Amino acid sequence: MTIVASNLIWGVGPKTIVRDVSLSVCGGETLGLIGPNGSGKSSLLRLLSGLKRPRSGRVEINGRDVARVSRRNLAREVAFVQQNAATDTNVSVRDVVRLGRTPHRSALGGWSSADEAAVSAALAQVDMHGRRAQAWQTLSGGERQRVHIARALAQSPTILFLDEPTNHLDIHHQIEILRMVRDLDVTSIVALHDLNLAAMFCDRIVVMQEGALVACGPPAAVLNQALLRQVFRIEAEVIELSGSGRPHIRFCSL
């Protein structure tokens, strides 16, 4: 196991936002997090990655309690692609991705060939190597998203958290990014709104509703008509995706 979360509770003031969530994520697994708006996906990602401290409960990453690991050491293992992340505007694409190397560099150490190789590989993985000298502020929304993913990859994490990474991306790049995440030799936890993409690319899916985990398992075991009605308030037909064993959702028009 690389992430074990036990009885996580978090909230703001009197409001409880994450309600007693426990889950385990295995090494190399791609875990999808789905749920309606405001169901607690981003909050849970932040708790699991150590960015937020729970009110109660605990998270272990690679066997260590995240509350006891320094930010720098955590950043050597964990990368987070935030929703709508911002970046200083007066920089190039390559500068943004180079920031991903920060946790691996010492105060006196120079920029190494390993750093350069990690940055180049990360840019190539998101199809942005040819744009490395372009100014950040001139990128489209989807290109910025891909560069933020490259920055996370340049961090060489063992665990990657992605909060709606396909936002702003055209369908080609949505599929490319999720295929890449699935094929990476890292553990990934990814919040997604597109249920069919989650079904295609995730090993397991966690379903959140009003801060609680209401289902967890392989896509075919979790995505069914009753759950879609109860959690997402939609009518849909769930079929098998052409012999793959994976479900595909056909939304019914009203």
Ligand SMILES: Nc1ncnc2c1ncn2[C@@H]1O[C@H](COP(=O)(O)OP(=O)(O)OP(=O)(O)O)[C@@H](O)[C@H]1O
């Ligand atoms: N710091 C905060 N202060 C007050 N309320 C918060 C805070 N952070 C989150 N919330 C509330 O907690 C709930 C869950 O938010 P969260 O962003 O985790 O949901 P989500 O499932 O990621 O939503 P979405 O799909 O819309 O991105 C929302 O109602 C949100 O308004």
